[in-house]
Amino acid sequence: MNGRSSTSPLARVVSRLLPLLLIAGLVALAGWPTAQAQDAAVARPGKAAIASAHYMATEAGHEILEAGGNAFDAAIAVSTVLAVVEQTSSGIGGGGFWLLHRAEDGFEVMVDGREKAPAAATTDMYLDADGNVDRDLAVNGPLAAGIPGEIAALAHIAEKYGRLPFSRSLQPAIRAAREGFPVYEKFHTMLGWKKDVIKRWPAASEAFLLDGEVPPMGHVIKLPDMAEVLEAIAEEGPDVFYRGRIAQQLVDGVREAGGIWTMEDMANYNVVEREPIRTEYRGYQLVTASPPSSGGIAIATMLNILEGYDFDELDRAGRAHRVVESMRRAYRDRALFLGDPDFVDVPVARLTNQYYADGLRASIHPDKATPSDMLPGNADRTERTDTTHFSIMDADGNLVAATLTVNLAFGNAFMVPGTGFVLNNEMDDFSAKPGVPNAFGLIGFEANEIQPNKRPLSSMSPTFIHGDDKVGVLGTPGGSRIITMVLLGILDFMDGNGPEHWVSLPRYHHQFVPDHISAEPDAFSADEIAALEAMGHTVEVSNRRWGNMHGVLWNLDNGEVSAGSDPRSDAGKAIVR
Known part of the structure; x- marks a missing residue:
């Protein structure tokens, strides 16, 4: 005998794991949730x-x-x-x-x-x-x-x-x-x-x-x-x-x-x-409508513009001013570029790019509105909602x-x-x-x-x-x-x-x-x-x-x-x- 155990490494591992395996088996038989089961439960809402x-x-x-x-x-x-x-x-x-x-x-x-x-x-x-x-x-x-x-x-x-x-x-x-x-x-x-x-x-x-x-x-x-x-x-x-x-x-x-x-x-x-259309804002991923909807691209544009502002530092009027200016620019792009993608080449990648939004944001004055007639296009009409x-x-x-x-x-x-x-x-x-x-x-x-x-x-x-x-x-x-x-x-x-x-x-x-x-x-x-x-x-x-x-x-x-x-x-x- 040289003082070392003759038990193999595999046997020693099994002997250490056996009690844990037995406990896990008893938990499963008793219907108690394991960590994996708990994770799975979290992954579904369970209600509709x-x-x-x-x-x-x-x-x-x-x-x-x-x-x-x-x-x-x-x-x-x-x-x-x-x-x-x-x-x-x-x-x-x-x-x-x-x-x-x-x-x-x-x-x-x-x-x-x-x-x-x-x-x-x-x-x-x-x-x-x-x-x-x-x-x-x-x-x-x-x-x-x-x-x-x-x-x-x-x-x-x-x-x-x-x-x-x-x-x-x-x-x-x-x-x-x-x-x-x-x-x-x-x-x-x-x-x-x-x-x-x-x-x-x-x-x-x-x-x-x-x-x-x-x-x-x-x-x-x-x-x-x-x-x-x-x-x-x-x-x-x-x-x-x-x-x-x-x-x-x-x-x-x-x-x-x-x-x-x-x-x-x-x-x-x-x-x-x-x-x-996919975009990110404040660590969240947004998934929204693609052309022939104009909504997803416009939302991505507006959020990309707003990503550059710290709303916590703004009062409600200052915040609304920046939101409105993002709306103005997104709707301008809607009029100029968007249509059925099966018929026209919609520049989705450019319009939803953060660098493009950075450029639009640079044109927004912190305390002055941008007249729309300074941007391409103009018209006037009323609206109903149905x-x-x-x-x-x-x-x-x-x-x-x-x-x-x-x-x-x-x-x-x-x-x-x-x-x-x-x-x-x-x-x-x-x-x-x-x-x-x-x-x-x-x-x-x-x-x-x-x-x-x-x-x-x-x-x-x-x-x-x-x-x-x-x-x-x-x-x-x-x-x-x-x-x-x-x-x-x-x-x-x-x-x-x-x-x-x-x-x-x-x-x-x-x-x-x-x-x-x-x-x-x-x-x-x-x-x-x-x-x-x-x-x-x-x-x-x-x-x-x-x-x-x-x-x-x-x-x-x-x-x-x-x-x-x-x-x-x-x-x-x-x-x-």
């Missing part, structure tokens, strides 16, 4: 949250989750129920963007279901004999409609990302259309605003009006024709909408009323999966931020007889004439001119925010103001507030032209307005509020899930279960 513009849509999303679906299936249910009960803002006669995050592998994509121009569309189709834009022709009636993309996008999401059959996720919408929904405040108000145009088209008038007048609050509107359309899609698939008998019904109705759709237009509609947004997080951590639209309230107000849904007027989102504003006051040039099969530029900005401590999902309707509302929501997230606060926050906006700050009644104090005006800004305080933001937050530190629905709407609802 949905916030949308209508309580029936929010409930429909949870119904689909409880039936075994995931966030993507729920998004189909929410989208189609909104298409029934909120035709003021979206519908199967329109389109949208669905931003998806898959929890199991972190995959993210934007499903582009934006409408497309018919093949017979021309750059001058809305110009009168004097070369001026005919606004009525551009926004009312079937000539204003692009080929709708919502059904194609939802079928794509179901097939590629969902767990349930497409037909199952359509059931809540079929039920809503058949059983009806009560008239609520927003629906009542927008119907009053659009009543005279709706009365031009008998099918729409019969569906929404009562003896030619706006029905009273609480009156139940039933849409049996729409229920039959949705049932046909559920039974026969999306081809019936794009190539079958419903497509033929739509084309015949549109052409009879003066539109230019063809069966080839319907059959050639295609969904596009697009890489989202679109919808919802945010979803399921118990596994799958995320959906979706912003959908028919453009103006009730789209173009035209309804093909026997269908139960209005068509969009998204053709007005093109630039009908260089430098001439659309219905939202937004100007555009060649990048967004009308071309056959082209998608019009959009402001829709569904967004995810990823950080080590929390994850956010947000977006809003609001026409040209969508982008700035989402920006303010992001900044509020960064300030440590939750979704109930983001969606309630008083809002202000600047879109390059017209050259003034629009503000909700309580966005600024009298002293703050005076300070901004001393810098050279014009502040116009609105007598109304805008937007309808819906957001979801997952706090990774404590596992809490919360959701917020904009109090500006009487019908919206956020539910965590």
Whole structure:
């Protein structure tokens, strides 16, 4: 014996590990969480949250989750129920963007279901004999409609990302259309605003009006024709909408009323999966909409400009001044450079580059406004806000931020007889004439001119925010103001507030032209307005509020899930279960 143990090194290691292995086995048998199990539990929220513009849509999303679906299936249910009960803002006669995050592998994509121009569309189709834009022709009636993309996008999401059959996720919408929904405040108000145009088209008038007048609050509107359309899609698939008998019904109705759709237009509609815009701000990664949305690039530009400021050292007026100047420059770029990336070369890399933003920031005076006429382009127009947004997080951590639209309230107000849904007027989102504003006051040039099969530029900005401590999902309707509302929501997230606060926050906006700050009644104090005006800004305080933001937050530190629905709407609802 030489005094050394004859036990092998391997045996000594096993003897030391054996007690630990036995303890780990007992822990597992007892059902106690190991460290790995605890980590796995933290990686999923365990609760689902949905916030949308209508309580029936929010409930429909949870119904689909409880039936075994995931966030993507729920998004189909929410989208189609909104298409029934909120035709003021979206519908199967329109389109949208669905931003998806898959929890199991972190995959993210934007499903582009934006409408497309018919093949017979021309750059001058809305110009009168004097070369001026005919606004009525551009926004009312079937000539204003692009080929709708919502059904194609939802079928794509179901097939590629969902767990349930497409037909199952359509059931809540079929039920809503058949059983009806009560008239609520927003629906009542927008119907009053659009009543005279709706009365031009008998099918729409019969569906929404009562003896030619706006029905009273609480009156139940039933849409049996729409229920039959949705049932046909559920039974026969999306081809019936794009190539079958419903497509033929739509084309015949549109052409009879003066539109230019063809069966080839319907059959050639295609969904596009697009890489989202990604940017970083204060250590968080933002994932947002890519072209043909202008929102993601504009948000990246604005945040890159603001990255160079220390807001803690600024008072509210000084902070607002810098935010407004970032808005001004981002909207200038929107007008000059952005359009459908399948038709124009959008300089994404340059516009989202920090060095580019550094140059823009250098042109901002610390206490003087930059007149917009010192930057290229000018115009003037007013704006309305009609679109919808919802945010979803399921118990596994799958995320959906979706912003959908028919453009103006009730789209173009035209309804093909026997269908139960209005068509969009998204053709007005093109630039009908260089430098001439659309219905939202937004100007555009060649990048967004009308071309056959082209998608019009959009402001829709569904967004995810990823950080080590929390994850956010947000977006809003609001026409040209969508982008700035989402920006303010992001900044509020960064300030440590939750979704109930983001969606309630008083809002202000600047879109390059017209050259003034629009503000909700309580966005600024009298002293703050005076300070901004001393810098050279014009502040116009609105007598109304805008937007309808819906957001979801997952706090990774404590596992809490919360959701917020904009109090500006009487019908919206956020539910965590």
